[in-house]
Amino acid sequence: MRTTWRSIVVLFLAGGLLAGCASTQEPAEQPIEEPPPQAAPTPTVVEPEPEPQDFNSSGQPIGPSGNVLSTTFYFELDQARLSQRDLRLLELHAEVLKRNSDRRVIVEGHCDERGTREYNLALGERRADAIASFLSSAGISGRQTDTVSYGEERPADAGHDETAWRKNRRAVLIYR
C-alpha cells in the first residue's frame, strides 16, 4: 500500500515520463507542483483521477495505455536476438520495475525441442540473459531480476511442427 506522499511523487514522475514517451498518445497525468506540508492521507486533496496502476487485479503489469503488457518474447531458430519492438516493450517493463522496487521479475528462457537438450539449456539461458541484460541497461538492478533456463523441457506447445516450435522459442517474464 502506498502512502499519499509516495503516490504524489510517483504521479509526478509518471507524468514526467509519460510526457516523454513518444510512442503513446495518452494525455500525461497532471503533475502536482508542490507536495502538501504534512503526510496526512487526504486523497481528495490530491487528484480527481484514480492512481495509475502498474498491475491489474490479476497481478499482470499494465502499460501506459492501460493495456496489459505482454510478458512473452519470441525468438528465431538458434537465436537469442531481441527485436526493436521487443526492446520497446521491455522499456515499459523496466518502467514498471523502476516504480515498484519491491517487485522482481524472473526471466525464464525456453527453446523448441530440436537440437540437443543440454545445448538447449544453454540457449534458453542465453535468451533469458538477453532480456535481463537489457533490463539492467535500462537501470533495473540485479536484485530485481533473476533468470532460469528450462531449455526444451517446458514447451508451451507439445506439438512437433513449426507451429508448436515457434511458440516454444520464447522467454517469459514472471513477476513476483
Added chain:
Amino acid sequence: MKIVFLCLLMGLTGLIQALEIVIDTGSDDPIKIAVVPFSTFDETQEISSIISFDLVRSGQFAPLEADNMLSYPQQPTEVYFRDWRVLGMDYVLIGSVREAQEGVLRVAYHLFDVPQQKQIRTSTIQAPQEKLRDIAHKVSDDIYEEITGIRGAFSTRIAYVLVENIGTDYASYKLEIADADGERAETLFASPQPLLSPSWSPDGTRLAYVTFEQGRPTIVIQDLLTGTRESIPAYRGLNSAPAFSPDGTRLALVLSKDGNPEIYTLDLRSKELRRVTRYRSAIDTEPTWAADGRGIIFTSDRGGKPQIYRVDLDTLLTDRLTFYGDYNARARLLPGGEHLIYVHRENGIFHIAWQDLEGVDGIPRVLTRTALDESPSVAPNGAMLIYATQDRGRGILAVVSIDGQVKYKLPSSSGDVREPAWSPFLDMLSTSSGT
C-alpha cells in the same frame, strides 16, 4: 523378418514392461544358430527364450524356431550334427537348468560349431534363482564373444527418463533403469520437475543427473545400491551436463556462473573445481571424457554454430573436430577412441552420425533414418548405440548397430522416453551389483 518377429514373440513372457521392443530391421546375412530349449527341472523355458532374444536383438543372429528343430538334445552325446546341417545351422546351443540347492540354480551350456562338428565352448554358472535373467544374459555374452570375438553387452542396463502426461500441469518425470532388453524397469527417482542428462559412474554403482527440483538446473549423484542422493554444490545459472571421468574420481560439468556456460571438472573427493574452457560469450557444453581421462570432447558454438571440440586437460589447448554441417553436438567416443558419434543436422533434420577421427576427411556418416534424433549413448562393447527419437509424436528410444544395419525401437506404453544412457559392463551375477 518373420523369423525375427516370431523370435520376438518367443522372447516375451507376457510381463508388462515399461519398455517394449519392436524390431525394425536385421542384418542381411545373420549367423544361424539353434538355441535348443534347455532341459529344466521345472516347466519354464525362460533361459532359452532370453538367450534367443538377446541374440536376435544384436541383429547378427537368426535363431531357429523351436518348432522347426528336428531333435532336442539335452546332453552333448545327443547332438547329431546332421540334424543341424540339414537346417543350415552354423551353431547349436544346448543346456540344462538344475537346482544346486534350495533357491540356487546351476546352469550348464554347450556350444557346438556345426560345420566343424565339435563343441567349442562349455561352462557352468551357479547363482540364486532370482538371478535367472542375469544367468541367461551371461550365457548370451559368452556365446556372442565366442562366435564374434566381441565382448557381449547383454548383461548391461540402460538408464532413461520417462515423462508421463507431457505438456500438462501434472507432467511427471521419472529416472528409470532397465535391463538392456527393456525388462525389470524400476524407478530411481520421480519428480514433477524435469530430469535430464543421466550419466553412469564407470563402476556402474552411481548415476549423476540434472534435476529441476529446486526450480533451476542442479546436479545430483544417486547411489544405485543405497538410494542416497548427493547434491553437487550448485551455483547461479546452469549446473548441468554431468559426466563421470573414466576413473570415477572426477565429474565434468557445465556451469555458467562466470558469465556464460563453460566446462569444469570437479574432484569428487576434494570438491576442487577446475575450469577447462575459457571462450567468452560462447556456449561450451556436453562434455564427454577421452578414455585416458586426459582430454574432454565437448560442444561449443564459439565458431557461431554448435560444433565438436576437444580440449587437452594438461595444456587446455583446444582443437575443433567437426567441420561439416551447421550443427554438430552431444558427441560420444566409441571404445578405442578412434571414432566419434554425435548429433548432426543435415537439411534441417537431426540424425546420429559417426566420424573417423583418424581419417583425413572428417566427413560424418549418418547412421539413422529417424528424425529429431538426439542423446546417443554407446554400448560398452561399441557394437550398438541407443538414442532418443520421435515416433508418431511419441518420444521413444531406438537402438542401431554401429554399422547401421540393425535397428529396433523401445517405445513405452506409459509416456515419452528420452535421455538414454547405456551402462558400463556390469557384473550382474555377483551379489553386490545390480538391483
